[in-house]
Amino acid sequence: MTSDIQRIVVIGGGQAGGHACKTLRAAGFDGHLVVIAEEPHDFYERPPLSKASITADAPLPRLFSASSLAELDIDWRRPQRAIAIDRAAQHVVLDDATRLPYDRLLIATGSRPRLPVAEWASLDRVMTLRSWNDACLLKERLANSRRVGVIGGGWIGLEVASSARQLGLQVDVFERDPALCGRSVGTEVAQAIRELHEHNGVGLSLAHRDIRLSEERDGRVTIKANGKAPEPYDLVVVGTGVEINLELARDAGLKTEYGIVVDAAGHTSDPRVFAAGDVAQHPHLGLCLQSWAYAQNQARVVASAMLGEKAHYDEPAWLWSDQHGVNIQILGVPSGATHGVIRHAPEGPIFFYLDADHRLVQMVAFDQPRAIKLGKRWLASQRVLDPNALADPDFELMSLR
Ligand SMILES: Cc1cc2nc3c(=O)[nH]c(=O)nc-3n(C[C@H](O)[C@H](O)[C@H](O)COP(=O)(O)OP(=O)(O)OC[C@H]3O[C@@H](n4cnc5c(N)ncnc54)[C@H](O)[C@@H]3O)c2cc1C
Missing domain, CATH: 3.50.50.60 (FAD/NAD(P)-binding domain)
Incomplete structure (x- = not known):
């Protein structure tokens, strides 16, 4: 030192x-x-x-x-x-x-949190989530809500939607893009996440370029998307990036x-x-x-x-999300992938994205943390993978350790 x-x-x-x-x-x-x-x-x-x-x-x-x-x-x-x-x-x-x-x-x-429209900050029942204080307020408000609108179909918005459903509330998610989590995962993963939410009773409204909010006399918030407005919401949570x-x-x-x-x-x-x-x-x-x-x-x-020590950070991108009881782990970023392989394993699907030389670029696994650990090794060693083997649910992935 x-x-x-x-x-x-x-x-x-x-x-x-x-x-x-x-x-x-x-x-x-x-x-x-x-x-x-x-x-x-x-x-x-x-x-x-x-x-x-x-x-x-x-x-x-x-x-x-x-x-x-x-x-x-x-x-x-x-x-x-x-x-x-x-x-x-x-x-x-x-x-x-x-x-x-x-x-x-x-x-x-x-x-x-980034608010797409600055004026939304002045609406009493519209909130974002970043801090412990935000979470305490959100918990209190969820306890007094029946219908919750979520603006933004990214990780945080979808986790809030999942938690609100767990509490028995009606939840609708409004997303600007045609796919959920579109900036971080491919279309196949986005589709699987969509099905997970639909299966759990979340209303999904995608591809809404023009989302407007207005406060009703009773304080509830109307979400007008592409000209249509469902019944007002008791609470609106905005999760549109940072x-x-x-x-x-x-x-x-x-x-x-x-x-x-x-x-x-x-x-x-x-x-x-x-x-x-x-x-x-x-x-x-x-x-x-x-x-x-x-x-x-x-x-x-x-x-x-x-402190003057030789140090070097070289880990791949890795994050997880928990939605409707499913643990989704994302390893790597999508750029550079030329094709995708889906493995429909009994525990849950795994999505592999490979480059032209069949090396792993990104991997998304539902409820399969061990497979992600293996993927970290493949990324580190730049292992060349066989797409047919990856797709075959009878093929033992752990044999590629
Ligand atoms: C609701 C939520 C759920 C998440 N879930 C996941 C997940 O499931 N998986 C995952 O991998 N990641 C998740 N993340 C992301 C992860 O939590 C963040 O990447 C991580 O917290 C970043 O840590 P940080 O220390 O850089 O920033 P922070 O934890 O945000 O800490 C920064 C601190 O700096 C303070 N600060 C800022 N400016 C100043 C200033 N000028 N003076 C003094 N203090 C200042 C801020 O108030 C804050 O307390 C989640 C994030 C959120 C908000």
């Missing part, structure tokens, strides 16, 4: 910030560790917020136990916002004008594209400043993944690099 590092500041008390702090201490950093966190809570993870946090009496999904957290010896600045980074002076400026010096800085500011929280970095003159541009060790264009999690553009894929695994594992690598 480099001895000139006495003060580390982390902006963002989320998943990436938490795992970075844990790694810094585990690697022997015993200097001053400051976390600037806009939210008042201890580090927590977000996947449960669209699932158990709204369907059950689940507590804040903390990343660490109280004793593990205390051992990190963090100087918390919360709830407070970082409003500027003065790179020349190596200071972070807080919303109360405090200036915090740093030797190394980690930006782990995540992302925020904005990356990269303003601090951009205003400080760091290189940004979709997110903050980082190398495989998380270095930004300033050698003293690093970025991790949603806000850090994937070093190889050139896009911002919003994935639990990336927020955890990339942040761990970056924390090691902050």
